[in-house]
Amino acid sequence: xxxxxxxxxxxxxxxxxxxxxxxxxxxxxxxxxxxxxxxxxxxxxxxxxxxxxxxxxxxxxxxxxxxxxxxxxxxxxxxxxxxxxxxxxxxxxxxxxxxxxxxxxxxxxxxxxxxxxxxxxxxxxxxxxxxxxxx
Amino acid sequence: xxxxxxxxxxxxxxxxxxxxxxxxxxxxxxxxxxxxxxxxxxxxxxxxxxxxxxxxxxxxxxxxxxxxxxxxxxxxxxxxxxxxxxxxxxxxxxxxxxxxxxxxxxxxxxxxxxxxxxxxxxxxxxxxxxxxxxxxxxxxxxxxxxxxxxxxxxxxxxxxxxxxxxxxxxxxxxxxxxxxxxxxxxxxxxxxxxxxxxxxxxxxxxxxxxxxxxxxxxxxxxxxxxxxxxxxxxxxxxxxxxxxxxxxx
Numbered sequence: 001x002x003x004x005x006x007x008x009x010x011x012x013x014x015x016x017x018x019x020x021x022x023x024x025x026x027x028x029x030x031x032x033x034x035x036x037x038x039x040x041x042x043x044x045x046x047x048x049x050x051x052x053x054x055x056x057x058x059x060x061x062x063x064x065x066x067x068x069x070x071x072x073x074x075x076x077x078x079x080x081x082x083x084x085x086x087x088x089x090x091x092x093x094x095x096x097x098x099x100x101x102x103x104x105x106x107x108x109x110x111x112x113x114x115x116x117x118x119x120x121x122x123x124x125x126x127x128x129x130x131x132x133x134x135x
Numbered sequence: 136x137x138x139x140x141x142x143x144x145x146x147x148x149x150x151x152x153x154x155x156x157x158x159x160x161x162x163x164x165x166x167x168x169x170x171x172x173x174x175x176x177x178x179x180x181x182x183x184x185x186x187x188x189x190x191x192x193x194x195x196x197x198x199x200x201x202x203x204x205x206x207x208x209x210x211x212x213x214x215x216x217x218x219x220x221x222x223x224x225x226x227x228x229x230x231x232x233x234x235x236x237x238x239x240x241x242x243x244x245x246x247x248x249x250x251x252x253x254x255x256x257x258x259x260x261x262x263x264x265x266x267x268x269x270x271x272x273x274x275x276x277x278x279x280x281x282x283x284x285x286x287x288x289x290x291x292x293x294x295x296x297x298x299x300x301x302x303x304x305x306x307x308x309x310x311x312x313x314x315x316x317x318x319x320x321x322x323x324x325x326x327x328x329x330x331x332x333x334x335x336x337x338x339x340x341x342x343x344x345x346x347x348x349x350x351x352x353x354x355x356x357x358x359x360x361x362x363x364x365x366x367x368x369x370x371x372x373x374x375x376x377x378x379x380x381x382x383x384x
Contacts, residue, residue: 002209002211002212002213002252004211004212005140005143005211005212005213005251005252006139006140008143008146008211008212009139009140009141009142009143009251010139012139012142012143012146013137013138013139013141013142016142017137031139089231093228093229093230093231094229096213096229096248096252097226097229097245097248097249098244098245098248099191099235099237099241099242099244099245099248100226100229100230100235100245102235102236102237102241103229103230103231103233103234103235104233113234113236114236114238121244122138122140122244123138123139123140124137124138124139125137125138125139
């Protein structure tokens with residue numbers, strides 16, 4: 001996912017959760033980012049700063065990278081995703097649509113493209129902290 | 136734990152007037168050609184039209200439309216490039232037309248990703264070329280895309296129509312609007328499909344005769360638009376436009 005689209009989603013989701021939880025102010029937003037997507041943290045941070053809403057004006061955005069681990073469904077081999085081994089074109093394709101990893105990456109054990117991303121695929125808004133309306 | 140992508144899908148589609156999901160019960164009924172030709176006709180009639188190929192494991196619209204060296208522009212998301220006047224989006228930009236062996240959960244994630252990143256802008260119509268059947272992709276589109284209208288493609292084959300019946304039943308149970316059924320590749324004038332569609336309480340949009348010249352026209356938009364097939368789809372497109380103009384009942 002593009003960093004700006006991601007930032008937009010994070011901001012909208014944080015506001016929605018804050019409203020549902022009765023928060024008048026958001027003080028911290030923790031975002032876990034799967035390594036597979038190769039999100040550029042500086043760009044995401046910049047986008048979050050630009051898009052932040054009044055209710056999160058002083059919020060701290062915490063970005064955590066989750067290493068990507070892949071497991072072959074055929075032979076059970078497990079391995080770490082290595083973005084440095086990919087060409088720029090392939091990296092960019094996986095950046096936009098991570099599922100195309102199945103086009104370019106094969107199991108190092110048996111060569112199958114039928115693997116699962118055990119961890120480190122997506123982007124998750126892990127938690128938010130804030131101040132309740134009546135505090 | 137929330138997936139931030141889900142929050143922005145509605146926003147990405149908020150300036151899209153009508154969303155038409157061209158679907159079928161099984162593959163091989165000409166769904167992608169109907170979807171592509173319908174999009175071209177709507178564009179030719181002066182509308183702003185987008186075409187999204189959601190058949191990720193077997194994309195075909197890029198072949199039908201003869202899409203060459205195109206790549207989306209990156210600007211606060213992804214802006215689909217213009218192809219023959221259509222805002223055109225396909226996974227093939229990223230898979231480079233290599234095999235994409237995706238399981239259901241991967242298809243779901245890829246659909247969410249593409250719906251979340253694609254900035255369609257203002258469109259009168261967005262045509263979705265759906266994967267056939269009632270599997271993950273169809274269920275995801277039903278879950279994620281609001282205000283969708285289905286156009287269901289079958290052939291005169293009993294096998295094709297049996298699978299279409301399941302799709303129509305599902306859509307009916309979920310209260311999803313179906314504009315009607317297109318019977319494609321018709322070779323006999325007395326096909327029973329029209330009556331069977333009526334018995335299901337659905338609208339028979341029209342028959343498209345088998346056109347032996349269509350295969351040779353694929354890949355060349357001007358040739359496609361000159362076929363008898365396209366003439367039949369024009370009639371159907373006109374009826375679709377009229378139906379979509381009416382207020383919902």
